[in-house]
Amino acid sequence: MTVAVPVLNLIVPEGSGLHLSTYTVTLLGKYLCYALLALALDLVWGAVGILSLGHGAFFALGGYAMGMYLMRQIGSRGVYGNPILPDFMVFLNWKELPWYWYGFDHFWFAIVMVMLVPGLLAFCFGWFAFRSRVTGVYLSIITQAMTYALMLAFYRNEMGFGGNNGLTDFKDILGFSLQEDATRVGLFLASAVALAGGYVLTRWVVTTKLGRVVVAIRDSEDRARFLGYRVEHYKLWMFVLSAMLAGIAGALYVPQVGIINPNEFSPLNSIELVIWVAVGGRGTLYGAAFGAFLVNYAKTYLTAALPEIWLFALGALFVVVTLYLPRGLVGLIERNRAARETS
Numbered sequence: 001m002t003v004a005v006p007v008l009n010l011i012v013p014e015g016s017g018l019h020l021s022t023y024t025v026t027l028l029g030k031y032l033c034y035a036l037l038a039l040a041l042d043l044v045w046g047a048v049g050i051l052s053l054g055h056g057a058f059f060a061l062g063g064y065a066m067g068m069y070l071m072r073q074i075g076s077r078g079v080y081g082n083p084i085l086p087d088f089m090v091f092l093n094w095k096e097l098p099w100y101w102y103g104f105d106h107f108w109f110a111i112v113m114v115m116l117v118p119g120l121l122a123f124c125f126g127w128f129a130f131r132s133r134v135t136g137v138y139l140s141i142i143t144q145a146m147t148y149a150l151m152l153a154f155y156r157n158e159m160g161f162g163g164n165n166g167l168t169d170f171k172d173i174l175g176f177s178l179q180e181d182a183t184r185v186g187l188f189l190a191s192a193v194a195l196a197g198g199y200v201l202t203r204w205v206v207t208t209k210l211g212r213v214v215v216a217i218r219d220s221e222d223r224a225r226f227l228g229y230r231v232e233h234y235k236l237w238m239f240v241l242s243a244m245l246a247g248i249a250g251a252l253y254v255p256q257v258g259i260i261n262p263n264e265f266s267p268l269n270s271i272e273l274v275i276w277v278a279v280g281g282r283g284t285l286y287g288a289a290f291g292a293f294l295v296n297y298a299k300t301y302l303t304a305a306l307p308e309i310w311l312f313a314l315g316a317l318f319v320v321v322t323l324y325l326p327r328g329l330v331g332l333i334e335r336n337r338a339a340r341e342t343s
Contacts, residue, residue, distance in 0.1 A: 001028075002192045006185045022181050025188050026256050031296050032191035033253040035289035036198050038276045040245035043202045045274070046283030047211060048238050049218035051136075053270050054143030055246050057150050058118035060264035062247025064154075065117055067167035067260040068101060069110035074171050087169070088162045098160045107174060114251040115244040122243030123236065130232035130239075135221070144267045151265030166261025173255050184256070191252045195289065198245050202285055205241070214238055275318045281328030291328060 005028060008020035037059050044050040076083040080090040084097055103109040125146060129139060157163035176183040205211050214234050217224045225231050254260045263269075272295070280291020295317070302310045325332055 002189060005188060009181060009185055022184050025184050029188035029191045029256045031293050032195050033249045034292040034296050036195045036249040037246050038288040038292035039198050039202055039285060040242045041273055042277050042285055042288035044238055044242045045277060047206050048214045048235055051140045052143045053140045054147035055273055056270035057147035057265055058243040058246035059250040061118045062114045062250030063254040063260040063264060064161060065110055065113040066251035066254045068104040070170040071167050072105040077171055092157055114247050118243040118247035119240050122240045126236040126239040130235045147265050147270055148267050151262050154262040166259055168259040170258055178255055187256050194248055194252055279321050279328055281330030284330045287328050287330030
């Protein structure tokens, strides 16, 4: 796909039936970002047993970090022509750039923040939660409360992140116009590379001694603690790594969709993320990515063709998978393959 998509978009002429539109390239790039986000959640849910209902917060923070960089790149080309202040700050009569916007005129700084900010939040949250031995549904509720609190905070204009409208009207990235087909293809390829790198990293983590320990923690936390393992340290390490992967997914998502706003913190987004992983196959990694593609393709189709039934279809899908496919579609495929080999 990483070869076919660029070729079909950039080389095949538009009049050809094989031509792939830039809209489709952008849509596929967005799915790749969702797949990386699902991979991040599966790392903590499938391997460690931490059901986070707030991973959308890490995704959104990575997106905001990239959005701040893209806003600084607009410069004097904004509506108000201010070379320093983004348009929304000029509109709100801000006189100077907030201190936390400094540095975002450099791409390397934005990339560091894309991983550092979600990772730092995950570290602070996990440090208190895991040391207090908060587990199960209580931990899930707290993660959801975290993302909801962030959503409310980012809606406020005085936070300096564009309030309700968020950050938008991006022009270019690294000097390349975001309206150019080649830039869109480049972002698609960057998303594909990030997903591949994320999969290799998470697969390596879960197959090392660290992975075996966290699986033991997932299966019997008390036993692992009795054997001398510092359970909270292992959980914290995996939670932070997962948050950083989610931040990278958010950073790649924003230039492709052209906007980041507080709705990305919505708890509903995090719940949908859990459904992607459950449908694909929790604990398999590649199943989570597959589930993200499948559910989001269905969402794209149904919200256009039958928008009134989408949420009912999503709920029904989750109930069916939970009741009849505990290992998701990947588990069903593996079970059928094993049955054929046995027969």
